[in-house]
Amino acid sequence: MNAWLWAAAILGAALVPLAIAAALRPPRGGVTALEAAGADAVLVLLLLAEGTKSQSFATLALVAAVTGFVGGVAFLHFLERVR
Incomplete structure (x- = not known):
């Protein structure tokens, strides 16, 4: 494994807390975590x-x-219409 793959593994592990935050937060906060x-x-x-x-x-x-960007914008647009 080279340094690029090590960096990918570390950033890949950082996806876990973001996924948990996206699942547990209300929709607006969840979208922020999902975009990150x-x-x-x-x-x-x-x-x-x-x-x-x-x-x-x-x-x-x-x-x-x-x-990902288009999906986030579409979700927020849909969220505004529902409210």
Whole structure:
């Protein structure tokens, strides 16, 4: 394992508290934790791409970044309509 993969493992472990916070908080706080977890997951994928020299992880990170942002905005828009 190289340094890139070690960094990916450490950031991957940081996803656990964010997932717990997203599950236990009210919707507005949960979305914040979910967005932070999405950014963390994108960084993990980019580190995996660099550590394994695989372009597919970088492509997946790009798609995850775009869909995570759009999904968060859509969820907040839906949440405002319900209230």
